[in-house]
Amino acid sequence: MLEKALIKENNKKFWNWILFLLVLSAVGFGSYLWQLNQGLTVTGMSRDVSWGLYIGQFTFFVGVAASAVMLVLPYYLHNVKEFGRITVIGEFLAVASVLMCMMFIIVDMGMPMRVVNMFLYPTPNSPMFWDAMVLTGYLLLNIFIGWNVLEAESKGVHPPKWVKVLIYISIPWAVSIHTVTAFLYAGLPGRHYWLTALIAPKFLASAFATGPALLILICFILKKFANFDAGKKAIQKLALIVTYSMSITIFMVVVEFFTAFFSQVPAHMHALQYLFAGVHGHNGFVPFMWVFVILSVLALVLLIPRKTRENDKTLIIACAAVFFSMMIEKGLSFVIGGLAVTPFGRITEYTPRLPEILIIIGIWAIGTLIASLFYKVVVSVKRETDVTSKNFKSQETLEHS
């Protein structure tokens, strides 16, 4: 099925897109070589803000990866037939995101050539060790599942039984990757912004809003450019998932404010004050946070009423708003805001530098490239099965008449 999708079906537009992504990845890779040569000093990170955009993006994309479960779980456990066409799209989105997560970790490391130490000296007391384990496992699970399901479909048979077992394993596994990622932050003394048990549930809720929102956008893109229709019903089911998850996420963001400002404990208020209002003239995050507020309100206003949720145009706007608001909340302010307030209550600001941004663009390009290649295969397989089932149906009707 690979050679058919990638070689025989000639599509100039698609290969131009791939070429464009390759150029971007090359730029990112070049910047990474520069960073390897000069050290992490080319980034905007400092002694106090020792994790920057890389780890923020990593956290965000773990969420996108975990969200595949929002298709797999309804389809395989609750028999939601509408998702049958797009489950595999969710799984390949997970594969691309996990690969991006791994790249974000590698580029963030000061000694990337020692990455095998993670496996040479396994350390069960470190959440980061567990994160590496569950992410690797999740990647393998999704590659196996996605590929086998797709291959079975292209041959017109049911996937082998052992794939079903892997699918059931992958459901709690998806929850685990984001929970463990939350535990990276949630157990650190002296980081008050992170020292709350709400992080894991908030991460999961926001992941289940962001991922499906991205999937809806991908479905619309595939419909426009690849002639692949996911089906109105499937998209509406996803939109409902986005609506509930987004509402729960925003609820969890708001309750943090109550705890901080009703208790009036300075350390608890500090990060929120810094992020949303600025402290002692440090207000680099304030515009971003208000964009986050506006986008998330806009998303909820468009998602909750049935009329706008069922309209394709407003749904696209709402999904983009969900994606970018969560990108700010989780990919930007969560990690950097938590670190910008130092353990002794001082503020250190962080501004990303050009090499950092180019590397991030490069990783995005590689992720999009992987996803595009997968989707090309998916779309060609689906088109073929669509044609055969249509032929089959028309034959049936002929025979009946």
Add this chain to the structure above:
Amino acid sequence: MEKITRREIFKGLFPRVEVALAGGEETRQPRWTMVIDLAKCIGCDTCTVSCKAENRTPPGVTYNVVLTEEKGNLPNVMVINTPRPCMQCDRPPCAQVCPVRATYKMANGITAIDYDRCIGCRYCITACPYGARSFDFGDSYEAEMLGYEAIQAPEYGVQRGKRQGQKAPKGTTRKCHFCFHRLQRGEEPACVETCLGDARYFGDLNDPGSVVSKLAKSPRAFHLKEEMGTHPRVIYLK
């Protein structure tokens, strides 16, 4: 230079340190402790400077800082200076989170970093509630200081050669180690030796007769952020 493994270093190290400072009893492990008398600290930053000189730390890496906090309103303003080395916690959050066990407690109470194992993920920096750890971003003072790169401090007793060399701890996390290489030679940490106000004391908490043991029992004694449950090994006197 011939290669020495970490195991060999520590096997060779401990007896010498004991002989040098514990006063004869070779079997006993010292529990290195630092006492800082805040009433005697004048906030001159000599400890910070001498630490940088002793450990030849690059820009952005400071093992010891003096935190200042202003209290009160004009004209009644008071500045409180708090020198902050690594607390060498007995329950170190940094060692708990390290994914490769590159940071660990040594038997003598010092929290060590294995520069040759650290992967530079900086998780320990985020975990430290005292901000005591810095990341070596690879910067250099060579432009301002001639010969800065010629040699590096023999931290943990390991000769690390030139700053440009393979054994430089660039891209790894670094922190105060109570000047372990000086302890080996029977000397006090640089900050203790150079303190102008004699505000710092250093010694073995296992020795009931030592100055630090006596000061540890003082009603003025407290730890930084005791509520974190980290059990720091640096004791402050109010």
